[in-house]
Amino acid sequence: MLSTDLHEATVEFARALRQSPAVAIHGIAAEALAADPVAQGLLADLREHQESLARTQRAGLTPSREQIDQLRLCQAAARANQMIMAHLRATNEVQAYLPTVVLEVSAALGVDYASLIAPPSCC
Amino acid sequence: MLHPATEDQADFAAVTSAAEAEALTAASTFGAALRASPEFTALLAADRALSEDAEAVAAIEAFNGLQAELRVEITTGALLDSQRVELDRLRGAMLAVPSVASYVEATAAFQAVCRETASVVSAQIGIDLAANCRSGGCCG
Numbered sequence: 001m002l003s004t005d006l007h008e009a010t011v012e013f014a015r016a017l018r019q020s021p022a023v024a025i026h027g028i029a030a031e032a033l034a035a036d037p038v039a040q041g042l043l044a045d046l047r048e049h050q051e052s053l054a055r056t057q058r059a060g061l062t063p064s065r066e067q068i069d070q071l072r073l074c075q076a077a078a079r080a081n082q083m084i085m086a087h088l089r090a091t092n093e094v095q096a097y098l099p100t101v102v103l104e105v106s107a108a109l110g111v112d113y114a115s116l117i118a119p120p121s122c123c
Numbered sequence: 124m125l126h127p128a129t130e131d132q133a134d135f136a137a138v139t140s141a142a143e144a145e146a147l148t149a150a151s152t153f154g155a156a157l158r159a160s161p162e163f164t165a166l167l168a169a170d171r172a173l174s175e176d177a178e179a180v181a182a183i184e185a186f187n188g189l190q191a192e193l194r195v196e197i198t199t200g201a202l203l204d205s206q207r208v209e210l211d212r213l214r215g216a217m218l219a220v221p222s223v224a225s226y227v228e229a230t231a232a233f234q235a236v237c238r239e240t241a242s243v244v245s246a247q248i249g250i251d252l253a254a255n256c257r258s259g260g261c262c263g
Binding site for chain 1: 139142143145146147148149150151152153154155156157158159160161163233234236237238239240241243244246247248249250252253254255256257
């Protein structure tokens with residue numbers, strides 16, 4: 001349970017982050033992607049083919065030429081979709097931006113905040 | 124006089140820059156609030172007590188020394204039973220030193236606070252902060 005002061009500072013930090021260009025654009029791109037049935041269909045196809053290929057490999061078998069060709073077609077279709085690519089670009093931007101802000105948290109704290117919040121499974 | 128499109132771009136750049144500056148200021152304030160938390164104060168005290176405790180320092184050095192010596196065996200999974208037993212013994216001895224136990228406890232408590240703040244931020248921004256706050260991913 002966070003103290004009131006810390007909770008307020010956390011919420012204010014989140015609010016400022018949400019208004020930063022990288023996070024705001026990512027939010028818009030994520031909403032647009034979620035609302036686009038074509039893009040969702042392409043992503044579902046891609047996941048399905050990736051999982052099929054992974055299942056084949058887990059079973060110790062070599063994926064067929066057809067499986068590989070199908071996956072490549074799905075990848076090409078996803079890359080040609082503007083919504084998916086816009087979301088990918090926004091994700092890359094936000095992944096480049098967040099570490100710079102977290103460095104500022106660490107500088108004020110005097111300890112590496114990123115290490116402290118890393119998931120237990122993280123290397 | 125600037126071309127209207129150029130003026131728009133300049134306005135956008137100014138707004139963008141202001142929002143980024145505000146986020147950095149909020150990040151700094153947030154870091155200071157974390158630093159002022161009782162859990163961080165307790166961690167600093169535990170760290171100080173640990174570094175002043177000769178028994179703790181010796182126990183940590185003994186464990187770290189053997190761990191470094193056996194790094195290859197540990198990483199390749201080639202640890203002998205006798206080596207594992209010795210490593211466990213030294214780990215147990217280290218954790219049994221009261222100042223080490225207090226330090227471990229204080230670290231876990233502060234880490235829990237930090238993770239709770241990260242959850243709040245993640246929920247508000249719709250992005251997993253812990254997974255995306257290091258360049259190269261969580262292990263970056």
